[in-house]
Amino acid sequence: MPFESIADPTYLRSIVRVSLTVSLTAVLLSTALSLPIAFAVGFSEFRGKRLITAVINTGMGFPSVVVGLLVLMALSSSGPFGSLELVYTPEAMILSQCVLAAPVITGVALSSVESVDEAVRDAAYGVGGTRADVALITLKEARFGVVTGVLAGFGRAISEVGSVLIVGGNIAYADGTSKTRTITTAITLETRRGEFETALVLGAVLLALVLLVNGVVMRLGGR
Amino acid sequence: MEYRRREILGASATGIAAAVAGCLGSGGDGGEAGIAGEELALATTTSTYDTGLLDEVNAAFQERFGTPVAANAQGTGAAIESARNGNADVILVHARSQEDEFMRDGHGVNRRDLMFNDFVIVGPSDDPAGVGDTEQATAAFDAIANAQAPFVSRGDDSGTHTKELAIWDAAGVEPGGEWYQELGQGMGNTLNNASESGSYTLADRGTFLSMQDNVDLEILLQGPIEGGPELLANPYGIMAVNPEIHSNVNYQLAMAYIGFFTSPAGQDVVSNYTANGQQLFYPEALSEDPDFQQYVPEGWQSDGDSE
Known part of the structure; x- marks a missing residue:
């Protein structure tokens, strides 16, 4: 076999595994980072809150190639974090996807926390709840919005190609196992080689995966 | 082991x-x-x-x-x-x-x-610029420029792009105008684009041969492996x-x-x-x-x- 082929199950399995590992890890990490920020901002009133919200919302539209370029420059062997030797690794891809997903998760979670009806909070206070109780009630009300935010972050991470191509390098070994090749970067490679059918099949696999993850999360979320 | x-x-x-x-x-x-x-x-x-x-x-x-x-x-x-x-x-x-x-x-x-x-000059089979009648890479590029026939360039600082610029230079032509497009993409993408848009381009023989079945392009000027000019x-x-x-x-x-x-x-x-x-x-x-x-x-x- 002269080239990795989509018909080779090891090759397909391995790029799917890299895609899922990288994007799920990135989303977990950025969720752990984003939700505290979203709740902290959402539950308090302070000067500059609108500015912070605007910054977060702007981050949602941050171009992935720019994130990729910045992460590459930071991690490059001659860059400030070069000694970590992370360039062209899955870890580098996780980092750039974290940067991309975090504003989405923060932004959507924040807006869902803030859109919990004021009456709900007042009622919680009214029946003698402490600050913590009120926060808990609000979180419970906002949970679907928060889950949506996490899913949106996952969608952004697994479907983006700009940054993972730059920081990951689209690398697969000669035996067909992927190091940093994801479904999206494999699609760009197959398109470049004129193998449109293969690229389409990969696209369908990607869609099916996103659907699957959404389904699982929705089921877990009890919706 | x-x-x-x-x-x-x-x-x-x-x-x-x-x-x-x-x-x-x-x-x-x-x-x-x-x-x-x-x-x-x-x-x-x-x-x-x-x-x-x-x-x-x-x-x-x-x-x-x-x-x-x-x-x-x-x-x-x-x-x-x-x-x-x-x-x-x-x-x-x-x-x-x-x-x-x-x-x-x-x-x-x-x-x-x-x-x-080697590199080959490829283009649509009807060959509007008459590249197939030339024997030198410089003459071929000259013909394309004179006919203002569409030409897609890698435009990405690659080896093929470097060679293409060297040929324009040797031909004494400064490519420009609507007919000359820089894509900033890899060889495969560039061949796809040339095929879709009916353009000429410079390609390495290896990539062209491996993609031949997927594109509607023909070799119009061979490189030195098939007896073409050494410049290619x-x-x-x-x-x-x-x-x-x-x-x-x-x-x-x-x-x-x-x-x-x-x-x-x-x-x-x-x-x-x-x-x-x-x-x-x-x-x-x-x-x-x-x-x-x-x-x-x-x-x-x-x-x-x-x-």
């Missing part, structure tokens, strides 16, 4: 490095006690990777040495840039002028001629990244890879590799006559003070 292979690799890498570099110097103590879990970072061009050649060579290398090769396929310009930043151990590219600059700046060591194929020659060079400048690079593994690729076994992989029944690359590393020019920038001459 794994352990023995690593032992052999360790021994041969050291041997090759010592033989070629003459002296190991400080290179031997960079925590190189074992190479378990190590891999070689190769920065290369899309033409060597997309044709599938590198998978063959790298599989053979891994079988022999037990070390996987992580090939990052970019254009020549991008590959050299990533090596300049210390993000590759070895580079395999095809633009002698850029390779020479890389060597002169001290970033590369032990440049070797590796293999060659496409030689590939390989070099290790200088460990004196980038202490993080895996120099011994890089030298083992260069040693393998330029050995009879590696060169056999090159000559046996075919796509659609046609040979894509021709080995160039082994020759009866010495070629000292491969180690130094083209046209380089000793200052005489060291003689």
Whole structure:
């Protein structure tokens, strides 16, 4: 076999595994980072809150190639974090996807926390709840919005190609196992080689995966 | 078995490095006690990777040495840039002028001629500019410019792009205008685009042959392999990244890879590799006559003070 082929199950399995590992890890990490920020901002009133919200919302539209370029420059062997030797690794891809997903998760979670009806909070206070109780009630009300935010972050991470191509390098070994090749970067490679059918099949696999993850999360979320 | 292979690799890498570099110097103590879990970072061009050649060579290398090769396929310009930043151990590219600059700046060591194929000028079969009637690359480009026939350029600082600019230069034509489009994309994308838009372009024979079935383009001017002009020659060079400048690079593994690729076994992989029944690359590393020019920038001459 002269080239990795989509018909080779090891090759397909391995790029799917890299895609899922990288994007799920990135989303977990950025969720752990984003939700505290979203709740902290959402539950308090302070000067500059609108500015912070605007910054977060702007981050949602941050171009992935720019994130990729910045992460590459930071991690490059001659860059400030070069000694970590992370360039062209899955870890580098996780980092750039974290940067991309975090504003989405923060932004959507924040807006869902803030859109919990004021009456709900007042009622919680009214029946003698402490600050913590009120926060808990609000979180419970906002949970679907928060889950949506996490899913949106996952969608952004697994479907983006700009940054993972730059920081990951689209690398697969000669035996067909992927190091940093994801479904999206494999699609760009197959398109470049004129193998449109293969690229389409990969696209369908990607869609099916996103659907699957959404389904699982929705089921877990009890919706 | 794994352990023995690593032992052999360790021994041969050291041997090759010592033989070629003459002296190991400080290179031997960079925590190189074992190479378990190590891999070689190769920065290369899309033409060597997309044709599938590198998978063959790298599989053979891994079988022999037990070390996987992580090939990052970019254009020549991008590959050299990533090596300049210390993000590759070895580079395999095809633009002698850029390779020479890389060597002169001290970033590369032990440049070797590796293999060659040639460039071809491809375009739509109705050939509106009459490229098929020309015999020189410069005349062909001249005809395209005169007819203002659409031409797509890689525009990405790759080896093919470098060659294309050299041909325009030799033809004395400054390409520009609506008919000349820079894509900033790889060879495959550029061929797809030329096919869709009915444009001419310059392509390396390897990528064109491997994609021939997917595109609606014909070779209108052959390169030197099929008797065309020498200007369309496409030689590939390989070099290790200088460990004196980038202490993080895996120099011994890089030298083992260069040693393998330029050995009879590696060169056999090159000559046996075919796509659609046609040979894509021709080995160039082994020759009866010495070629000292491969180690130094083209046209380089000793200052005489060291003689």
